[in-house]
Amino acid sequence: MTFITSLPESRQHRETRAISVILTDDDTLFLDALKIPLQFLGGINVIGTTSNGEQLLVMLEKKKPDIVLLKINLPDKNGLELTKMIDDRMPCVKVIARSDFDHPNYVKATLRNGARGFVSKNTRIEELLQAIREVHEGKIYISPSMEEFMIHEMCNSRNGEQLYRINQLTYREIELIKELTEGCTTREIARKFFISEKTVERHKNNIFHKLKVKNAAQLVKVAFKNGLLLN
Numbered sequence: 001m002t003f004i005t006s007l008p009e010s011r012q013h014r015e016t017r018a019i020s021v022i023l024t025d026d027d028t029l030f031l032d033a034l035k036i037p038l039q040f041l042g043g044i045n046v047i048g049t050t051s052n053g054e055q056l057l058v059m060l061e062k063k064k065p066d067i068v069l070l071k072i073n074l075p076d077k078n079g080l081e082l083t084k085m086i087d088d089r090m091p092c093v094k095v096i097a098r099s100d101f102d103h104p105n106y107v108k109a110t111l112r113n114g115a116r117g118f119v120s121k122n123t124r125i126e127e128l129l130q131a132i133r134e135v136h137e138g139k140i141y142i143s144p145s146m147e148e149f150m151i152h153e154m155c156n157s158r159n160g161e162q163l164y165r166i167n168q169l170t171y172r173e174i175e176l177i178k179e180l181t182e183g184c185t186t187r188e189i190a191r192k193f194f195i196s197e198k199t200v201e202r203h204k205n206n207i208f209h210k211l212k213v214k215n216a217a218q219l220v221k222v223a224f225k226n227g228l229l230l231n
Contacts, residue, residue, distance in 0.1 A: 018043055018044060018045040019043060019044055019045065019066045019067060019132060019133070019136045020045050020047045020063070020065040020066045020067070021038070021044055021045065021046050021047065021065055021066065021067045021068070021069060021132060022046075022047060022048045022049070022050065022056065022059060022060070022063065022065045022067075022068050022069070023035060023046060023048075023049045023050075023069050024049070024050045024051070024052075024053075024055075024056045024068060024069065024070045024071055024074070025049075025051065025069075025071040025098070026051050026052060026071065026074055026075055027071075028051060031049045031051070034069075034125070034128075035049060037125050038125070038128070038129065038132075041125070041129055043133070044129065044132060047063050047065055048063055048065070052074055052075060052076045052077070053074050053076050053077030053079070053082045054076060054077070056068070056070070056082070057082075057085075060086065060090060060093060064090065064092070064093065065093060066093070066094065066136055067093070067094050067095075067096060067132055067135060067136060068086065068093055068094070068095050068096070069096050069098060069128075069132070070082065070083065070086075070095050070096065070097055070098065070115075071098050071099070072097050072098065072099040072100075072101075072106070072110065072171075073099060073100050073101070073175075075194070076194065078171070078172060079097070079099075079110075079171075080109055080110060080113050080171040080172075081113075083095050083097060083110060083113045083114050083115050084113040084114050086114065087113065087114025087115075088114070094116040094117075094135050094136065095114060095115045095116060095117075096115065096116065096117035096118070096119060096131055096132065096135055096141070097110040097115040097117065097118045097119070098118075098119050098120070098121065098123070099118070099120065099121065100121045101174065101175070101178075104146070106118075106171065106174065107142060107146055109170070109171045109174075110171075111140070116135045116139075116140055116141070117131045117134070117135045117140065117141035117142065118141070118142050118143065118146065119131055119141075119143050120143050120145070120146065123143055127143065131143075168210050169207070169210060169211075170206075172193075172203060173203055173206060173207050173210070174228060175193070176189060176193075176200070176203050176204065176207065177207060177219065177223050177228050178223075178228070179192070180204065180207070180216060180219060181216065181219060181220045181223055181224075183216075186200045186201060186204075207219070
């Protein structure tokens with residue numbers, strides 16, 4: 001019986017050019033569902049998967065991928081801070097952020113912190129593949145649906161002062177707005193985000209001050225008007 005000891009030249013060439021990727025998401029079923037089709041489509045080599053920020057940092061030191069597909073809303077670490085940390089420590093590793101929240105403020109926040117791409121949670125595999133390839137080539141990738149929304153926001157904003165206030169919110173503050181408007185208590189929010197109740201209160205005070213609202217009812221109105229409750 002004869003064994004093939006070398007790959008065809010065309011396949012060898014493709015494999016040497018494969019883009020190495022690490023996938024990070026706390027949904028392990030999503031990771032499994034994503035890994036196989038990405039590699040099957042060609043040109044992508046998924047060299048690792050992780051379910052939290054701590055694991056990701058350890059894996060990055062060992063494997064140094066070309067691309068990290070990073071879910072921003074991780075349970076153990078603020079994904080925005082994690083993105084900045086990766087950009088500072090390993091600038092050769094390019095981050096594509098994936099978020100359950102696709103408001104323009106999230107896009108701008110992730111890009112400001114070093115991400116090279118932003119895709120929403122519902123992005124199809126073909127678009128994700130395109131994002132990986134474009135970011136690897138040195139381009140910035142934003143899901144087309146998000147680009148259209150951002151342009152619409154800029155063109156149709158009639159209240160420049162309010163838009164300015166919204167843009168002053170941090171990523172964590174935007175996360176907490178959704179919880180506050182749904183009636184979650186300080187204790188419930190603290191448990192969900194693994195922070196102290198004192199920290200939640202500080203964020204809440206900052207939100208009220210920045211948006212110039214005095215109570216939850218006013219917060220709901222402002223948040224809804226400015227698209228912060230789209231999800």
